[in-house]
Amino acid sequence: MLRFWFKEFPQYPCDHTDYWRTRLISYALLVTTSYFLILTIINIVTFSDFSLALLDGTGLLFSLGIFAWFRATGNVTVTSWAVTIMVTALILLFIVTSQGYSHSLYWATLVPPFAFFLLGRTSGTGVSTFTFFICALVVYEQMETQQPAFFAFGSLLNVIEVSIAHILLFRFYEQARSSAYDTLAIRNAEILQLAETDKLTGLYNREKLENTLIACLPGVDEQHPLSVMLLDVDYFKKVNDQYGHFEGDKVLQALAKKLKDLMREQDIVARWGGEEFVVLCTNASLETAMQLAQRIREDIAKQVICGHGLTVSVGVAQYVPGDSVESLLDRADVGLYQAKNNGRNSVIAA
Numbered sequence: 001m002l003r004f005w006f007k008e009f010p011q012y013p014c015d016h017t018d019y020w021r022t023r024l025i026s027y028a029l030l031v032t033t034s035y036f037l038i039l040t041i042i043n044i045v046t047f048s049d050f051s052l053a054l055l056d057g058t059g060l061l062f063s064l065g066i067f068a069w070f071r072a073t074g075n076v077t078v079t080s081w082a083v084t085i086m087v088t089a090l091i092l093l094f095i096v097t098s099q100g101y102s103h104s105l106y107w108a109t110l111v112p113p114f115a116f117f118l119l120g121r122t123s124g125t126g127v128s129t130f131t132f133f134i135c136a137l138v139v140y141e142q143m144e145t146q147q148p149a150f151f152a153f154g155s156l157l158n159v160i161e162v163s164i165a166h167i168l169l170f171r172f173y174e175q176a177r178s179s180a181y182d183t184l185a186i187r188n189a190e191i192l193q194l195a196e197t198d199k200l201t202g203l204y205n206r207e208k209l210e211n212t213l214i215a216c217l218p219g220v221d222e223q224h225p226l227s228v229m230l231l232d233v234d235y236f237k238k239v240n241d242q243y244g245h246f247e248g249d250k251v252l253q254a255l256a257k258k259l260k261d262l263m264r265e266q267d268i269v270a271r272w273g274g275e276e277f278v279v280l281c282t283n284a285s286l287e288t289a290m291q292l293a294q295r296i297r298e299d300i301a302k303q304v305i306c307g308h309g310l311t312v313s314v315g316v317a318q319y320v321p322g323d324s325v326e327s328l329l330d331r332a333d334v335g336l337y338q339a340k341n342n343g344r345n346s347v348i349a350a
């Protein structure tokens, strides 16, 4: 029903830091506008008090003016100040005119949530301190005059209204906070994925592979062997030279996909760099890894990848006690070097 009141600003999408400020500004202006409108009407129609009606009418114009200006400019900083000053002034006016009686002081507790949310820590502290200072002055005045405490229906209304406003404000706070955390969590997951993924092929990158290996090594024993393959495309330079770098990229992407399809579920395929790939075979002895590597080599040699007949050379190594990530991969590299020297399209264990 009130959708027209809440404008979506394209410059403040829902993951923008000011998004929830624009929402609170709209809510606050809706409340102040309704408040002034109702009081103006009541003062004219019921009490015929035109001077009060004029005061409330001025407040109404202010509220609508800020609203119109905010919609036109989308300036969150200036509107935040305008709204905070208006809300604070309204509350302080009420407290001072009622001399702090009828629980009117309770309204002051609404200022900090507004001021901190809309103005931030420093200005929020300033506005809140000022408000509570005025409250203290009002209480001081009460002490001086020694008026007896007086609780009437107005007191009850003040307590109920402020309590409802508090609950709504804190619900709003919590919604804004959890939404910000959800957005952060999604962004973090995206960033993490980017940090561990090779951009061209979508495989894990070298860093992720190394980290995974480091994490795996402590769990390796005779029952749970671990082997790695270092796999390099033979004469890949020719593809680039003959068909161009973009075609080379396409071939690498297709090959990466093929490798993933050919590997077992538990194996981890990563791009080591250039036209080199590493496969981390968990629960695989040297023998098992050799069989896997031979199968991959044969499959690739038989297939046409992106219109190209390719072969690969593979070096295979099994983890032995005392190995580090570097020494394990170095041994696989020695195997790869020998496979290349053997005329390529072959698998050598080292």
Ligand SMILES: Nc1nc2c(ncn2[C@@H]2O[C@H](COP(=O)(O)OP(=O)(O)OP(=O)(O)O)[C@@H](O)[C@H]2O)c(=O)[nH]1
Pocket: 200, 232, 233, 234, 235, 236, 237, 238, 240, 244, 245, 246, 247, 248, 249, 252, 273, 274, 275, 340, 344
């Ligand atoms: N298209 C493309 N080419 C790449 C990329 N990274 C490395 N290369 C190319 O891969 C080729 C590797 O060439 P070399 O190291 O000489 O190896 P090779 O031609 O595969 O020969 P051998 O490995 O000895 O069988 C070079 O032409 C690099 O430019 C990449 O991301 N995209």
